[in-house]
Amino acid sequence: MDGVPTVSVLLPLAVDGPYTYRVPNGVTLSPGDIVRVPLGPREIIGAVWDDVPDGSVGHNRLRPVAHRYDAPPLDPTIRKFVDWVANYTLTPRGMVLRMVLRAPGALEAEHDIEAVMLSGKPPERMTDARRRVLEQAGDGAPWSRAALAAAAGVSPGVVSGLVEQGSLTLVHLPPTPVALPPDPDHAPPRFDDGQSEAAAEMRRIADAGLFGVTLIDGITGSGKTEVYFEAVAETLRRGRQALILLPEIALTTDFLDRFARRFGERPAEWHSEVPPRQRERTWRAVAAGTVKAVVGARSALFLPFPELGLVIVDEEHDSAYKQEEGVTYNARDMAVVRGHLGSFPVILSSATPSIESRVNADQGRYRRIELTSRFAAAKLPEIRAVDMRVHPPERGFFLSPVLVQAMEATLAAKSQSLLFLNRRGYAPLTLCRHCGHRFQCPNCSSWLVEHRYRGQLVCHHCGHHEARPERCPACGTEDSLVACGPGVERIAEEVAQRFPEARCTVLSSDMLGGVPKMRAELETIRSGGTDIVIGTQLVAKGHNFPLLALVGVVDADLGLAQGDPRAAERTFQLLAQVTGRAGRAGGDSQALLQTYAPDHPVIAAIASGDREAFYAREIEARRTAGLPPFGRLAGIVISAAERASAQAYAMVLRRAAPEEGPAMVLGPSEAPLAVLRGRHRFRLLVRAPRGFDLQDFLRSWLAAAPPPRGNVRVQVDIDPQSFL
DNA sequence: CCCAAAGGCCTT
DNA sequence: AGGCCTTTGGGT
Numbered sequence: 001m002d003g004v005p006t007v008s009v010l011l012p013l014a015v016d017g018p019y020t021y022r023v024p025n026g027v028t029l030s031p032g033d034i035v036r037v038p039l040g041p042r043e044i045i046g047a048v049w050d051d052v053p054d055g056s057v058g059h060n061r062l063r064p065v066a067h068r069y070d071a072p073p074l075d076p077t078i079r080k081f082v083d084w085v086a087n088y089t090l091t092p093r094g095m096v097l098r099m100v101l102r103a104p105g106a107l108e109a110e111h112d113i114e115a116v117m118l119s120g121k122p123p124e125r126m127t128d129a130r131r132r133v134l135e136q137a138g139d140g141a142p143w144s145r146a147a148l149a150a151a152a153g154v155s156p157g158v159v160s161g162l163v164e165q166g167s168l169t170l171v172h173l174p175p176t177p178v179a180l181p182p183d184p185d186h187a188p189p190r191f192d193d194g195q196s197e198a199a200a201e202m203r204r205i206a207d208a209g210l211f212g213v214t215l216i217d218g219i220t221g222s223g224k225t226e227v228y229f230e231a232v233a234e235t236l237r238r239g240r241q242a243l244i245l246l247p248e249i250a251l252t253t254d255f256l257d258r259f260a261r262r263f264g265e266r267p268a269e270w271h272s273e274v275p276p277r278q279r280e281r282t283w284r285a286v287a288a289g290t291v292k293a294v295v296g297a298r299s300a301l302f303l304p305f306p307e308l309g310l311v312i313v314d315e316e317h318d319s320a321y322k323q324e325e326g327v328t329y330n331a332r333d334m335a336v337v338r339g340h341l342g343s344f345p346v347i348l349s350s351a352t353p354s355i356e357s358r359v360n361a362d363q364g365r366y367r368r369i370e371l372t373s374r375f376a377a378a379k380l381p382e383i384r385a386v387d388m389r390v391h392p393p394e395r396g397f398f399l400s401p402v403l404v405q406a407m408e409a410t411l412a413a414k415s416q417s418l419l420f421l422n423r424r425g426y427a428p429l430t431l432c433r434h435c436g437h438r439f440q441c442p443n444c445s446s447w448l449v450e451h452r453y454r455g456q457l458v459c460h461h462c463g464h465h466e467a468r469p470e471r472c473p474a475c476g477t478e479d480s481l482v483a484c485g486p487g488v489e490r491i492a493e494e495v496a497q498r499f500p501e502a503r504c505t506v507l508s509s510d511m512l513g514g515v516p517k518m519r520a521e522l523e524t525i526r527s528g529g530t531d532i533v534i535g536t537q538l539v540a541k542g543h544n545f546p547l548l549a550l551v552g553v554v555d556a557d558l559g560l561a562q563g564d565p566r567a568a569e570r571t572f573q574l575l576a577q578v579t580g581r582a583g584r585a586g587g588d589s590q591a592l593l594q595t596y597a598p599d600h601p602v603i604a605a606i607a608s609g610d611r612e613a614f615y616a617r618e619i620e621a622r623r624t625a626g627l628p629p630f631g632r633l634a635g636i637v638i639s640a641a642e643r644a645s646a647q648a649y650a651m652v653l654r655r656a657a658p659e660e661g662p663a664m665v666l667g668p669s670e671a672p673l674a675v676l677r678g679r680h681r682f683r684l685l686v687r688a689p690r691g692f693d694l695q696d697f698l699r700s701w702l703a704a705a706p707p708p709r710g711n712v713r714v715q716v717d718i719d720p721q722s723f724l
Numbered sequence: 725c726c727c728a729a730a731g732g733c734c735t736t
Numbered sequence: 737a738g739g740c741c742t743t744t745g746g747g748t
Contacts, residue, residue: 009736013737019736040735040739057736098737 006053006062009037011046012098016086018049022062029065032073034107036066045104047074047097069107072287074100075306077342084337091327099302099327103276103283110281112172115142116163123165129154133162142171178278178285182263182293184233189226189262198369199230205345205367206234206310213336215316215361216349218371219380219611220580224349227371228312229262231347232293236263240309240344241292245331247320248272248297249541252522259295270296270303273515298323298331301338309344311335316348316357317573318541332357351580352573355622358615381551381582381591385607388596397494398486403552403592404498411502411531415549418533419491420540420578422558424460424508426452426490427483430468437474450483451510452490491554492534499532507535540577549589551582556595556603568621572602572614579606 007029008018021037023029033048043066082100086093118137123130132152137143145163149156162168191199198216205214218224228244235242244267246255251271260266268282268291285291287304294300298321301311313321313332321331332348339346348357348366361368384402391400399407399419410417429447430439439448441459448457450468458465471478483490492506505521524530528547533539559571579591595603605614 006736011735011737013735015735021736037736039737042738044737054736062736 004059004062007065008049008051008053009035009046009065010049010082010097011037011039011044011094012101013039013044013094014092015094016092017054018046018051018093020053020055020057020062022059022064024064027065027068029068030073032075032079034069034071034073034101036069038063038066045069045101045107047079047101050076050079070109071107071284072289072304072306074287074304077308077338078302078304080341081334081338084341085327085329085334088337089327089329095327096302099299100304102299102302103280105276106280106283106287110175110284113144113175115144115171115173116148116159116168117142117171119167119169121166123162123167129158130162130167133158134167137168142173175281177290178282179268179291179293180265182232182236182259182265182267184236184263186264187262188233189229191223191226192373194371194373195223195227198227198371201369202227202231202347203234205347206231207238209235209238209240209309209344211340211343212345212367213339213360213365214345214347214367214369215353215357216347216369216371217353217358217361218349218351218369220351220577222351222371222373224351224371225258225314226262227369228314228347228349229259231310231345232312233263235310236292238309240307241286241289241294241305242310242312243300243303243305243308244293244295244312244314245298245300245321245335246295246314247318247541249320249538250315250318250543251295251297252543254544256295259293263293267293267295270294270300272297272299301331301334308338308342310347311339311344312347312349314349315541316350317352317354318350319570352576352611355569355615355618359619362619380609381579381589383579383591383593383607383609385556385593385595385603388594398491398554399494399498399552400594403554403594406550406590406592407499407532407552410550411499413549416525416528416531416533416545416547417550417552418535418539418545418548418578418581419495419552419554420535420537421486421488421491421554422537422574423449423485423487423555424451424510424536425449425458425487426493427485427487429484430457430481431484432472432474432477432480433482434477434480435472435475437472449487452483486554488534488536495532495534502531503529504532504534505530507533507538509536509538537574537578539581540574543581545581548582551579551591553578553591553593553595556593556606557600560600560602568602568618572605572618575602575606576611 005023006020007023009021010018019037019039021035029035029048031048031050035046035048036043037046078100082096083093085091086096089096116137118134118140129152133148133154136152137148143151145156145159149159152158159168163170201214205212216224216228218227232242232244244259248271251269256266256269268285270279270282274282282291282294283303286294287306289306294303294305296303313335316332323329323331332354336346350357353361357366360366386400386402388400391402393400403419407417427450430450431437439457440446441448441464446459448464448466449460450456451458452468455468456465457468468481472480486494488506488508492504495502495504505525507518507521507525511517511521522543525533525545526547533545533548539545553575556575557571559574560567575593579593582589582591593603593607601614601617605611605617
């Protein structure tokens with residue numbers, strides 16, 4: 001019945017299968033080609049896919065492909081990757097393709113840049129302004145009109161005038177490259193004994209170019225970055241592309257400069273702050289294979305590299321690798337998958353590896369490289385745990401006398417202190433002194449956090465906020481509301497009171513002024529423009545504070561009390577990262593852990609520097625509790641209309657009962673019950689034995705009795721290796 | 725009984 | 737994604 005040539009085209013929509021289109025006469029299309037096709041009333045971009053076109057749609061209903069873009073096709077590896085990720089995360093393939101085709105403008109050819117050059121012909125009438133322009137252009141190099149006008153200190157009109165006169169000629173230049181090729185041999189560092197062995201191993205791994213996962217487990221300041229740069233160098237020597245993933249917040253100019261010092265050029269960048277034009281150009285250059293090194297946030301994993309030969313996942317433990325909106329995936333795990341599909345090595349790096357990577361390394365599934373010593377000048381900080389039952393703060397204050405004394409000494413020595421408290425706002429709870437009323441979020445039943453600076457009570461789960469009232473809404477008493485507990489704002493207040501002469505900076509994600517303001521504050525800290533830094537977990541994320549001599553952790557055991565399987569692990573990682581910031585420059589570094597429970601394993605591990613003990617205990621604790629140390633953790637996310645959510649939740653709880661099958665409910669939720677933009681979301685952790693096809697089970701389970709309303713999405717959290 | 729809002733379904 | 741159709745619950 002054939003004769004009509006057809007192709008499968010996958011569209012970046014919430015559709016799982018490709019649609020079939022007619023191939024116009026004289027056109028040849030192959031899998032990976034990027035095309036424009038009609039869909040309903042409009043045309044959209046899609047990619048020719050590998051599926052055999054299905055004949056279920058009548059030939060008379062098939063519409064023709066409208067256009068084939070003159071762009072590099074998506075290579076087979078990324079097509080397989082899209083299919084794999086879609087299958088694994090139980091999302092329609094089109095949704096995953098959408099993450100690949102996220103720079104639609106990249107498909108149009110780039111325009112040349114217009115520039116002007118000295119022609120040698122003098123203008124009919126010379127003026128002062130014109131002379132300055134001509135002098136400036138005297139170097140013979142092409143200038144953009146705007147840049148030349150600015151350099152000569154004249155208005156752009158003067159430049160245009162000279163173009164009309166013929167004194168300047170218009171030239172068209174190819175666009176400046178997104179990134180110049182990095183040079184693997186630009187500035188190889190000198191390594192000490194422990195490092196040079198690791199560096200050689202990196203080179204071997206990259207040179208062999210085979211799939212395998214390596215965990216670089218090295219304490220802060222041990223030179224992990226320099227070591228994995230060796231793998232990048234070797235990959236570049238082999239002419240293949242390298243991708244370095246970082247949590248978005250750690251993607252600073254600092255890191256790019258570091259790369260440039262090693263390789264002579266900055267890498268291409270890929271993250272949400274890159275402006276659209278630049279994104280498109282980067283996408284195209286990556287697809288064309290002209291960009292050899294990319295440093296990016298998790299979404300960079302979906303760039304269409306044709307020659308990818310290495311992926312590095314730095315700070316692999318960081319939860320920012322988990323995308324929770326749309327397609328739910330963990331970029332660290334998907335990097336491992338991409339390496340497997342593309343047959344190239346993947347390197348995970350962290351000072352505080354996740355439990356699952358730890359266990360994978362322990363079991364020999366991942367290779368492990370340990371870096372245990374710091375660079376020559378840097379000493380490990382001295383860490384003291386302060387029991388606040390023994391050294392309580394004065395009434396109405398939150399800092400213990402031990403910490404205050406240490407701060408005084410640091411201040412006297414003209415050094416910098418950092419106070420870390422993982423709590424935004426002024427106070428985590430507000431209550432009425434008269435009737436005991438507590439301010440709760442109307443949506444999520446969590447306490448409202450007072451933000452005194454903004455004059456509001458804010459829910460940290462759903463973003464709900466209300467003005468702080470004058471009187472208690474329950475009993476009507478005036479001036480009866482009291483703030484309970486500290487947040488960073490309240491600590492800043494205490495610091496201002498205790499050290500009125502000290503310069504103080506607060507770093508918090510809700511800081512007004514956004515990213516630029518944040519950059520400025522970080523620069524102030526680096527340059528010594530502040531004496532005391534007070535910050536939330538932001539300060540644990542890869543920023544360098546070279547002048548820091550003291551770290552005080554306020555409420556170190558905060559976060560341990562949450563009924564969350566990862567509470568201990570997360571607290572350990574956070575505290576280890578924060579205290580690791582101290583002493584990077586050597587000198588009298590000291591870290592204080594202030595806590596009510598100095599005998600807690602997490603804090604004991606930090607205070608004694610015994611990471612091994614912590615990991616061993618944590619892995620064992622999970623084993624005895626029946627929690628998977630790693631393995632196939634899946635979460636069921638229900639997102640449903642508010643009115644039906646309780647019903648759906650109850651149903652999933654019922655269905656997830658152990659007797660129903662090999663899946664079982666592990667905890668109420670990794671994240672607390674949350675309300676996001678009017679939609680309730682619940683998450684359950686589910687475990688299944690190794691070798692059991694959890695995906696398939698969940699799929700049929702949901703098909704057998706679909707939820708009455710809303711949709712249920714299954715999110716697999718950990719360890720894709722068992723599927724490979 | 726009417727209506728706005730939210731959710732679901734379809735596009736080849 | 738975006739347009740259209742259905743369901744739902746609040747209001748009269």
